[in-house]
Amino acid sequence: MNDDAMVLDGNAAAGALESLFAFDVTMAVVRCGDCGASGPLAELRFFGSPQAMVLRCRHCDAVNIRLLETDRAINLDLAGTARLEIRRTA
């Protein structure tokens, strides 16, 4: 059964992460902790729900980032990310 369209890649994390960081984290380059592949956070494969997000590596499906939003807190799990590279803008 189809439901409304929603953003189905790492762009979906932008709302929750928007003011946790001083930079736009969807622009950051994620290096997968499992296979080493690199790419923008925005390009990760999205699973879960807007409140409980799982972002997986496009190459090997390993969990790179997890995010849980509750009334009390935003929990961010970067354990599956070997490295987060935030490039300076010009």
Add this chain to the structure above:
Amino acid sequence: MPEPQAGLPWLIATVIELRPETATAKTIAFDVPDWRGHLAGQHVDLRLTAEDGYVAQRSFSLASAAGNGTTIETTVQRVEEGEVSPFLVDELRIGDELELRGPIGGYFTWSPPGPRPLMLIAGGSGIVPLMSMLRTRRNARDAGTALLFYSSRSFDQILYRAELDQLAAAPGALTVIHTLTRGTPPGWAGEQGRIDRAMLARRGIAASEKPDIFVCGPTPFVESVADHLLSLGHAEASIRTERFGPTGETA
């Protein structure tokens, strides 16, 4: 010492205009007094609460041009059996208030001036954030090369058709290429069928010109187009994507 506030705040947005785009899609204009401005390509989250406390939240791309005004617009496509879109398209009234948070997303954004040529590729409602880019480009009087590929199922599902015709006709080097995937009306002069490698090779901006590329639409569309672009020699770093799809919350 004040508590750090994590997470974007929810603002109150008031519906000030409703504009049908097609039989199944509507542009909604909101007044958001605390709006801090946005870039082309960004989106907002809308949160709707029923009387019994049930909450639904969805993301919608901003269609209005970048800027700092307090009026913003999004275009919503009614999805069959959707939970939120039928309400927004069929039931929403001027004066209604919704909770909204944003602007969200810096990855899928474009700001003028170029300097690089701009190639936009839209599948269905993926046109919405790309329309924000084209409106922003028009407001900035950016005259750099720009090209839009826009795939729709049928003629009557094309969003912003009249405005796109105007933008293409005005001076400013914008080319609009429509393609229809499920049948064309008599006298159709546009393309037919899915955006494939051959169409991109024939009519797209060449990789040698190093365009900035934005692709938006359903996941299979975006992935297929991105693959074609890579095979045509476009650099991965110059292609930005945003994938839409059903939420898959129920099966």
Add this chain to the structure above:
Amino acid sequence: MVVTRGFRGRPRQDQATRSRVPPGQYVTSDFPVLTAGPTQHTPLENWTLSMQFGGRMLATWSWREFEMLPQSEITTDIHCVTKWSKFDTRWRGVSFDDLLRAAGLDVAPAAFVMAHCDGGYTTNLPVADLIAGKAMVATHFDGLPLPASHGGPARLLVPHLYFWKSAKWIRRIAFHEQDRPGFWESLGYHIYGDPWREQRYGGDP
């Protein structure tokens, strides 16, 4: 709470069945799904289910062997942490009690279980919440073999807890002396997950 005039949302059943609905839940006739990853498709000829404690394998069943175990049926309500509840779902599978017996165990070797699944998903449970008819490894839903999208060929079914504990694509049941958080629990979901006390997230009483 800012109510949106006129918004109803997905059809929800009303208050006649209030006492069956845990706090904060809404009733649907759809099947609520929360995925943590891509649907797993394990061919039956490769499928095994094992029970393990420490380094010791207590039992392993192939699909054929598993199908031969005593079957139980249950009709029950299920409650997803996404706030959707579904009444009267019908399942068939092997009860956890029968699994223990088939493994030659009168009693579980330790007080806690970690369920391990294809795709890497895990969830933790006290053994006390699995025995005495409270749980099964389910292979059929609504009379038909469980589809992969719903956790087939076999999923854990623990309907008295939030449905994330009913792990899809279960392959290994590991016993532990201590309770340790699984996939969602380690992110911040409640370690136990009782829908009647609305234990959705860590820190909920």
